[in-house]
Amino acid sequence: MASLKITSDMAGMVCKIPVEVGSQVGEDDTLAILESMKMEIPVGTPRPGRVAAIHVAEGEAVNEGDLLITIETS
Numbered sequence: 001m002a003s004l005k006i007t008s009d010m011a012g013m014v015c016k017i018p019v020e021v022g023s024q025v026g027e028d029d030t031l032a033i034l035e036s037m038k039m040e041i042p043v044g045t046p047r048p049g050r051v052a053a054i055h056v057a058e059g060e061a062v063n064e065g066d067l068l069i070t071i072e073t074s
Contacts, residue, residue, distance in 0.1 A: 004047060004071040008062045012036030017058055019069070023051045031069050034062070049073035 012034040019031055030042040031051070049071040056068050 001072045001074060003052060004045070004049060004073050005067055006031055006043060006045060006069040006071060008034065008043070008064055008066045008068055010034065010036050010041070011063045012041070012061070014056050014058055014060045014062060014068075015040060017054060017056070017069075019051050019054075021051050021054060025049060025051060025071065031071075032056070043068060045071055047071070047073050 014032055015035045016033040025045050026048045028044045030044055032043040034041045034043060052072045053070040056062060
């Protein structure tokens, strides 16, 4: 299996993580919601897979390029 690293496209705060480790996700599913400049920005996955690890917590501040979630893809 290959792993896909999902990173933050911007600095902000993690508002919500609607998935958990082991969750199956489809293409374009929302993995996290970031808040930046009073806007909520969904972070999705480009390919289907399984959530292998969540590297951040709700309420945590992140910078551009920070690792958010690792997905295992087939």
